[in-house]
Amino acid sequence: MDNFRDLLIVLLMLINLMLLASSRIRYCIKIVAFQGLIVGLVPIFAAENGIGIGIILTALCVIAVKCVLLPILLQRSQIIADVRREVDPFVGYTASIFIGIAALVISFWISTRLPQMEKQVSHIAAPAAIFTVLSGLFIIMSRKIALTQVLGYLVFENGIYLFGGAMLLENGFIIELGILLDVFVLVFVMGIAVFHISQEFNHIDTDRLSQLGDWNAELPEEIKK
């Protein structure tokens, strides 16, 4: 049981690295959906006092949202906006992998310095959670297309969820459900925004949206690039 749980967590970390290295959006959506499934499963395997109905219901809920509902919504947006891949990210894919590895190292270092929990599920759960959070943030920062950024938010949220689940925080699940709702609304709004942006501009590059602001017009040429 414990081995299977650790396997899931390792898989989660690998998924992060895969996400950092892939440019095709449909593939990314699938990976994130898979990550959602794993994240939903971890608490079930981590439960020590037996599997209660509450835990199962939460897990089902999480899996339904993260693995089914949101990916479907995202996929629809992807089809509507007709973007296949993130062609020109701010940080290249090879560099992203290296940064991801650096983030992994930092996460492990941070988790050794964290105050020790008594009921820690697994010694790699905390670094994995921090790593997921960091890679989600990194995706938000380094990618241009709105859809990839939404994926970044999802990964970010997965990390938080895993952290809560792994640390078995009190009332963790209630907070989790709150965050889940936030993410759901966020994806919803982003979906609408992506749809409208692609209708207006024929692209969904967020960096070009900055041209809508009027102060940007006075930027010197070399900075605009």
Next chain:
Amino acid sequence: MQMLLISLLVFFIGGVLSLLFSRSGRIASIVGAGSAFVASIIGLFPALHSLFSGVSQQLRYPWSMPCGSLSFELDPLSALFLTPLLILTALASVFGAEYLRSWSLKKSLGAPWFFFNMLAFSMIAILLARNAMLFIISWELMTILSFLLVTFEHEKKSVRTAGWIYLVAAHVGVLFIFVVFIMLGMKNGSMDFDKFALPPGSIAAASLIFVFSIIGFGSKAGFVPLHVWLPEAHPAAPSHVSAIMSGIMIKMGIYGILRVFIYLGPPHEWWGWLLIGVGALSAVTGVLFALAQHDLKRLLAYSTVENAGIIMIGMGTGVLGVALKSPLMAAAGFAGALLHVINHSLFKGLLFLCAGSVLHGTGTVEIDKLGGLHKRMPWTSFAFLTGSVSICGLPPFNGFISEFLIYFGAFYSISSMNGAHVFSSSAVIISLALAGGLALACFTKAFGMIFSGEPRSGDNSRFHESSPSMLLPMLALSSLCLIAAFTAPLTVSAFKYMLPQLTGMTFSTSAKALDIIIKPLWHVCFISAGFFLWLFALWLLRKLMPRSEVVEKTVTWDCGYCRPNGRMQYSSSSFAQPLTRFFNFFLRIRTLFKGPRGIFPKDSHYMTETPDIFEKGFFAPIFARIHDFLVLLHRFQNGRVQMYIMYIAAMLLILLIWKLS
């Protein structure tokens, strides 16, 4: 006081109503201008009453604003500034209703009228406020509303630039005003004016506050070198707004300096010298640049700088008189300055309205494109003439009286003080005389080029006189200029109520000093009246004389050319050239000249422009450096959401690592 509150309420309600009716330009204009007119008339009664009876009234309400309280007071000093404010607002609103009508199809007039009414509202609030918080809020309101009015034609790039310059200049000033009030309020921990006090023996603090108040309020009053916004903002604003801004709003700066001065205790001598120095610089620089301008409204804006300088010189003479314990010099200086506040708002308001009328009738205020307007716009021409005569300080109009008082103070100090202060007093006299002479040249140029001669541009068939509702306010101001001159002794005698406050003299001393000053004023009035009657008699004689000779009409400029045209006339730059060339070391006029060449010369042209040396030589380099530095920051604030998220994430990560290690 209650009536003033009612007046404030009418301003406010009228503004909001015109905003509500903004769908129809006509109704918005009628409501906005009408309420401004009514409110001004209502407010005028208590203002005049307080000015001439010396009564002050207070009102105080608690306010939830930190450090703030709604304390108002109407005292003679406030009333002195309130009176021209309300007169000019009333007349400018009547003028503006007609003036703005040509825009009613293009843009909504509700907002401009709302801003106009609220501008008057905020200025009244400034004058009545007796709490620093209330004062600064009203001050800021005035700045922003006037900015919004300046950018009325915001679709033009030049107007937007002017608006920016104005906004930046105004806020640099506010910074210093904040410091002034904080320093004054520190001792008693209260921002109410009546609790303002300086710790005893804090001479340095008082001097610092005084200098800061000159910088802070001076940026509004238009002292050199803080005047750079005036020649930009006044031409950009609609003319009735320029009239308000130039006539009254810059006086708020003067008022601020005087109000702060009251709380500073006995002044030092060098305060007076500083005021005189800055004033002389403003007066001479302002009028020199006015002389070199080609745009009528820019010219008037520079002339405002000059007059602010004259007021400053008067205040400097007054402060010097207080410091030297000479009641007569103090009274003459302050009386001249205060009277010039009223007078300048009357004739500068009049001149800006005339400029508006010219712009309305011809579509331009470029002096070199106009000419011969006296035939097309006789009433405007008449009004402009009276305004010009007033502003040049010529009798029998009001500008003469206030400058006379300042001269009086300066000459008195030379003759009575055994030559100890010859230097400062002669600086006063010389700069006033120089400014007066140059102003005469400047307005001769403006009036002569615009109203006499022949039209300089070909297309002048649509030039027309303005309608009565624009002319009436102008003529009312013209007659007020004359009335103010003849009632000047009465006005000056009313200053006895505010002089004790300003100078620290007892009531009887100041009244006695004023009595001495008023005596020659009566003489001036009688002589002026005689002169006026004499002119009238001459005119009557000319009218009644039998016309034996045949009156023949011909073109003004003929000169023996076979086909003369308007462009052969003397131009405004050629008129001003002898003087501007003399002062060119200072003015730095830029000339673009391409002379005719060859046997059959084709194109040749000549152009001069006079950029403001303080703007180009002082502020532009500073702001360019600041801009260069801030552009570096654009690398960090580059409009990319991704970067901003990175800053937050990196910061949090660094904090986390720092906390854990």
